[in-house]
Amino acid sequence: MFVAAPLPSNSSGQVETVALAWVSRLTSARDRRELAQLLLQGVRSWPGVERAELDEQVEVAADAVLPDPEGCQCWEMRSEYGEQSLLRVWAAADVPDTMDFIGHLVRAYQHVLRLIDGAERDPMTGLFNRKSFDETFWRLSTHCLQTTRPIVLDGQAVAQPERRHEVPPSGYWLGVLDVDHFKRVNDEHGHLIGDEVLILLARLMRQVFRRQDRFYRFGGEEFVVLLPSTDATVAESLFQRLRQAVEGHVFPQVGRITVSLGYTQIRPNDTPSAAFDRADRAVYLAKKSGRNRVVCHDTEPSLSAASVLHQSGGVELF
């Protein structure tokens, strides 16, 4: 989204469009409109801006190309969540009180982000929470049942083939990551250091995975990853890459830790809890087989058999 608003005349006496804000994380057209309204309220309270003039000159356009006007300064605000929360404001450097204007925009933007983030994120790691997982999951499983059209998450089409490989979409994957012997980390170093490990883990996840992948923390030392539209080989290699990244990382004070991962392909008509349960059983097996490993539920004969029994009301093996 791209919001352009006028400021009072600059030093050469002209009224120009001098402030531009572009926001890239809002999920729906309604969110974008609401943000535009909030930004505009911020702008309206700026003393030199006439309301009528503002309404006339404000443009709101989806997918606008970012401008980079010469002679303008650019302020950029990047939240700790990375690319997904981003505000950039350009303003002519010689406009009086530019900083006040920027301040209004930024405060309004922060307000909206807080509202959105509070509802869908885990406050400690900044990852999405369970509620957000359930909503995304339903969209993914409906999509893999019906169509190969791109779906839209957070305002971006994510189910298209990866350009690098040109592989057609073949499925979506759910992975569960559980820290090995995390209780020892807490016992030996205290809960605060344990929390820091979880925050750093979330950061590693963001580094290892691709922009279209989604990470969640439901609480505890267990994380969930959703990989949209990728084939089995890519899914395996991404989960292995995460396991290796954690194994190779030195965590301050704690040193090295390992994680166990289990994953499964999302099936048509899956429910979030059924898919999570399959991946979780794979984690259990990874732990039982020595930890620091990745297990695919769907190719593990003992787990697939257990899953059939489980779904038909049979005996639970794990």
Ligand SMILES: Nc1nc2c(ncn2[C@@H]2O[C@H](COP(=O)(O)OP(=O)(O)OP(=O)(O)O)[C@@H](O)[C@H]2O)c(=O)[nH]1
């Ligand atoms: N620091 C911190 N610890 C947490 C949090 N949530 C859960 N834990 C701790 O995570 C530990 C999980 O321990 P267990 O489930 O026994 O498993 P584990 O020690 O990781 O061992 P395995 O999973 O069998 O490898 C417990 O000590 C919890 O108190 C949290 O938000 N912060």
